[in-house]
Amino acid sequence: MPAKQLRLADETCHIPKEGTGSRNMEPVLADRVILARGWRRWALSFTAGAIGALAMPPFGLLPALALSLVPAIWLIDGTGKAGPGRWAPFKSAALIGWFWGFGYFVAGLWWLGAAFLVEADQFAWALPLGVLGLPALLAFFTAFGFALARLLWLPDASRILALAFGLTVSEVLRGHLFTGFPWNNPGMALGQNIWLMQSASLIGLYGLCFLAVAIGASPALIFTGRTARARWLAPGIAAGLLAAMAAFGFWRVPADPMASVENVRLRIMQPNLPQDAKFNPRNRDAIMRRYLSLSASPGRDGRTHADATHIIWPESAFPFLLHRDPASLAQIGGLLEPGSVLITGAARMDEPLPGEEVGKFFNAIQVIDDRGTILGAYDKVHLVPFGEYVPKFLDALIRAAGLRQFIHIPGGFEPSERRKPLSIPGLPPVAATICYEAIFPGEILPEGPRPSLILNVTNDGWFGQTTGPYQHFAQARLRAVEEGLPLVRAANTGISGVVDPYGRVVDSLPLGVDGILDANLPVAIWQAKSSQTRSFSLTAMLVICLMTLIVRRKQKAASSQD
Incomplete structure (x- = not known):
């Protein structure tokens, strides 16, 4: 093997193959997640997503984000042998993303079911639609995010950026399409601590989302890197970034109360x-x-x-x-x-x-x-769909079925x-x-x-x-x-x-x-970053990430031909 290829192999993660003795080299847990198939893979995805909800308010358990995203990295790692066909790995990644999102949204949005029990005699029938139906629909956004990440995937540290890019794009879409619903954006894991949340003044919620996913997923490399450098460089950068955010917040927040x-x-x-x-x-x-x-x-x-x-x-x-x-x-x-x-x-x-x-x-x-x-x-x-208005075609179906609308105002509100x-x-x-x-x-x-x-x-x-x-x-x-x-x-x-x-x-x-x-x-404070400049900062962050991933893929393709 040429020296260049040997050097590249040392820097990349090890993805075990079925039937090999990789357990002598890598932790058993990572191997089992990567090699999971069938219902075990979907169960792991669902469970990992549900754990991620613990990083949201009111719990705010930041380590839960890592416990959720690290298995996601390993599960996508395991899509390399998803089946015949060019698109099989991407379909498999999308299915993993759907189950991950389904678990995340069921665990984070279960409380929506309480609204259907206020007048249980009339609306209890719709409880599954709120508790399971909405999470099932929202999970298609995470499915897209995982598939997009898989499209940019390489078996090295860059896959952390790929997942951060994919999920941030999917969260931007979730926050805007179909009237938008940016509830429990992963960036909220960083948006609760008084020091960490200050970065939102520069990059907004979606910028926090990118950083939260990248930081939370980085420990996956500790268990799958071949060398000490491959195992600890990205997690070290993530820890330094988290410390820098906290330091910025500590510097930004004044010691005294506001006037x-x-x-x-x-x-x-x-x-x-x-x-x-x-x-x-x-x-x-x-x-x-x-x-x-x-x-x-x-x-x-x-x-x-x-x-x-x-x-x-x-x-x-x-x-x-x-x-x-x-x-x-x-x-x-x-x-x-x-x-x-x-x-x-x-x-x-x-x-x-x-x-x-x-x-x-x-x-x-x-x-x-x-x-x-x-x-x-x-x-x-910005009205709440089904809570303040019902699309006309659905309104007709509800009336035809003899069911009462959830909205007490005749015809719903106007925006x-x-x-x-x-x-x-x-x-x-x-x-x-x-x-x-x-x-x-x-x-x-x-x-x-x-x-x-x-x-x-x-x-x-x-x-x-x-x-x-x-x-x-x-x-x-x-x-x-x-x-x-x-x-x-x-x-x-x-x-x-x-x-x-x-x-x-x-x-x-x-x-x-x-x-x-x-x-x-x-009193209000002078804010250097408007929503437009925060959007520009997010766009620049995503473009730089995408260009880095594209360049990395080209370098990988060139090295494999040497």
């Missing part, structure tokens, strides 16, 4: 209403009394509602149309001190057009002054045409978001001048005491870091809170309790 916006005193009300009671019109008076009483109760630090300049209520706070209920508006006006305002989620309806019986409904945030006058509103842009700034007296410019609008990186800022805070009202009461609300809060929190803006969040059942532009939680109300939270508003 506060002058003359702004917030009061966030968290009613913790059960979802079945919340949308029952018969409870409207009791609900209104609860909101008013809780909003007027003494605060933990001795503040009263009279001290608040802005009282904030959560999403969809009323089982009726507030803007068409003068009595309720008058009650709100009676709660407020002169010059203060209430900001609340509330469905609203436009006036019907000629020939229509009802107007269009919008999921909105409304601003009300001490006279009970609605000063302004923000209409939600706003564009994201508009919300003007609130006494507050700097506001980027308003409703519910899961806050999970979309780069999409929460309105048109016009840069805002100075992110306002998020939500209702996670559908999901009870599960991991879902924790995941939702963590993703909204990362938007604050990306944009350099404080986050003010009011949630029906929690988690409500105020987060500063570095992602530090100033104060919060835990999940599943009622109460009020009094807080000042942290």
Whole structure:
């Protein structure tokens, strides 16, 4: 064998062949995963993916990411002898990716089933669609990511970059196609620690995704490299990168609390209403009394509602149309001190057009002054499929089957045409978001001048005491870091809170309790990276990675011909 080829062999990983005595050279565990076939391979893929969900909130177990991605590397290694045909390895990798994604999404999104049990007599039949059906569909994105990685695969350290590239591309697609659903992006494994999350200010969530996969998968080489260099170089680089991210975060986050916006005193009300009671019109008076009483109760630090300049209520706070209920508006006006305002989620309806019986409904945030006058509103842009609207062809099928829609609004909500700034007296410019609008990186800022805070009202009461609300809060929190803006969040059942532009939680109300939270508003910070420049950084990262992999493949092909 020529010297060049010998040198290349020393630097590459060893992939054992069936029936060989490789166990004398390599760890048994890696061999068994690489050589797994049939149902064992799919079971390993599913289990590895499910373990990866432990790296997501509220657990945040970063080692779980390695325990999930290392087997993924070995399983793709084993597709070299997937069967006859040129495309057999890629089909096998895609199937591994599907089972891996299915396990990841079932373990991470099981809480969606709780929504179908709120009115179990009518919707329990659909529980498998949320718990298993949605994960099965989302797993096609990871299947694509694994197949794309296999297309760039080489039996050396570059395969770590191949998987990071493939899964990052698939996550970008998952976050944008079919209205997008970037929930539990692998980058969130790095987006929870206060120091590690600071890198999102430079490269955003998808950049964190690339780094999380590359760092998490790198220990696979420790068990499959032929030489000490092949075993430890990439994991050493990954450890150094993780340390550099932590050091950057430590340098970036100031030691002292943020300064506060002058003359702004917030009061966030968290009613913790059960979802079945919340949308029952018969409870409207009791609900209104609860909101008013809780909003007027003494605060933990001795503040009263009279001290608040802005009282904030959560999403969809009323089982009726507030803007068409003068009595309720008058009650709100009676709660407020002169010059203060209430900001609340509330469905609203436009006036019907000629020939229509009802107007269009919008999921909105409304601003009300001490006279009970609605000063302004923000209409939600990014609606939840099946939760806020149903595609027309599916709506017809549901009605034909005699089933009731999950949506209580007749015909569902209409989306706003564009994201508009919300003007609130006494507050700097506001980027308003409703519910899961806050999970979309780069999409929460309105048109016009840069805002100075992110306002998020939500209702996670559908999901009870599960991991879902924790995941939702963590993703909204990362938007604050990306944009350099404080986050003010009011949630029906929690988690409500105020987060500063570095992602530090100033104060919060835990999940599943009622109460009020009094807080000042942290000032925004100057952010060097806009969403456009973060997108450019991500694109540059992926292009460099792709070019590196292509050059590496060409070098490999040239060396094999020597």
